[in-house]
Amino acid sequence: MTTEYALEARGLGRKFGAFWAVKDVDLKVRRGSIHAMIGPNGAGKTTCFNLLTKTLQPSTGSIILNGEDISRLRTSDVATQGMARSFQISATFTQMTALENVRVALQAGKGTAYRFWRPLGSIAHLNTRAMELLENVGLQDSAGVAASDLSYGKKRALEIATTLALDPQVMLLDEPTAGMGHEDIEPITELIRKVSVGRTVLIVEHNLSVVSSLSDRITVLQAGQILTEGNYAEVSSDERVIAAYMGGVEDAL
Structure with missing residues (x-):
C-alpha cells in the first residue's frame, strides 16, 4: 500500500434526531500502528466505531480505507475490503x-x-x-x-x-478486555500485540494500563468530538483529558 494511513475519517458525524452522537471527527490511523480511542462514558466511542465499520451509516463525512472511500458500502462489503472487527460482547x-x-x-x-x-x-x-x-x-x-x-x-x-x-489488513477491537479478571488481561494484551504484527489496529478500550502498553497513538473523544490526540504521555498529562475523566487518567498513571 502506498497510502500512509490505513483508515481515515473526514468530518465524520452521526445525528439521532436533533442529537449529534458524533460530530466533525477527523481521524487518521497510521498503517502498521496500534491506535486507541478512549473517552469517558457517553463520549461517542461506540457510535464512532460503528460508523467506521459501517454498522451505522454516517450522517456527514466520509470514511477512507486504504485510500478508497467506503462511506456508502454495506457492512458485508467492508470485510472484503480488508477490514474486520470484534465486538464488546463475545460473538461466537x-x-x-x-x-x-x-x-x-x-x-x-x-x-x-x-x-x-x-x-x-x-x-x-x-x-x-x-x-x-x-x-x-x-x-x-x-x-x-x-x-x-x-x-x-x-x-x-x-x-x-x-x-x-x-x-484483515485493518482490525478494529471493541473493548477486548471488558469484563475480564486481572489474570486474563495480560494474556489478551500480549495476544493483541502479537496479532498486530503486519496489521493496523484500532482499539476502543477503557483499561488505561492496556492502552498505555499497547498504543502508538491515542485519540480522546468527549461529547462526540475529538478532544485531543497524541501518545500516552501527551494525552495523560493533558488537563482537558484529566478534567474529562474527573481525575481518572491522572490516578491511573
Whole structure:
C-alpha cells in the first residue's frame, strides 16, 4: 500500500434526531500502528466505531480505507475490503467447538459459509488453517471444546481467531478486555500485540494500563468530538483529558 494511513475519517458525524452522537471527527490511523480511542462514558466511542465499520451509516463525512472511500458500502462489503472487527460482547457460536467457529469464519472469507448441504469432507481442508489460527491465539488444546465451555478470556481469544480468519489488513477491537479478571488481561494484551504484527489496529478500550502498553497513538473523544490526540504521555498529562475523566487518567498513571 502506498497510502500512509490505513483508515481515515473526514468530518465524520452521526445525528439521532436533533442529537449529534458524533460530530466533525477527523481521524487518521497510521498503517502498521496500534491506535486507541478512549473517552469517558457517553463520549461517542461506540457510535464512532460503528460508523467506521459501517454498522451505522454516517450522517456527514466520509470514511477512507486504504485510500478508497467506503462511506456508502454495506457492512458485508467492508470485510472484503480488508477490514474486520470484534465486538464488546463475545460473538461466537456457543454450541460449536472452537475449531468449528474458526472454520465458519474461514468459510465466510471464502464465500462458502452458507452452503449448508455440502458434505463436511468438502471443507475438511480448512481444518489445517483453523488449527493454525487457534495455535496463534493459544487455543490449540481447546479445539474440540464448545465455545460455551471456554473461560471468558479464551472466548475473547477465540473471537480474535475468528477475526483473523478473515485475514484483515485493518482490525478494529471493541473493548477486548471488558469484563475480564486481572489474570486474563495480560494474556489478551500480549495476544493483541502479537496479532498486530503486519496489521493496523484500532482499539476502543477503557483499561488505561492496556492502552498505555499497547498504543502508538491515542485519540480522546468527549461529547462526540475529538478532544485531543497524541501518545500516552501527551494525552495523560493533558488537563482537558484529566478534567474529562474527573481525575481518572491522572490516578491511573
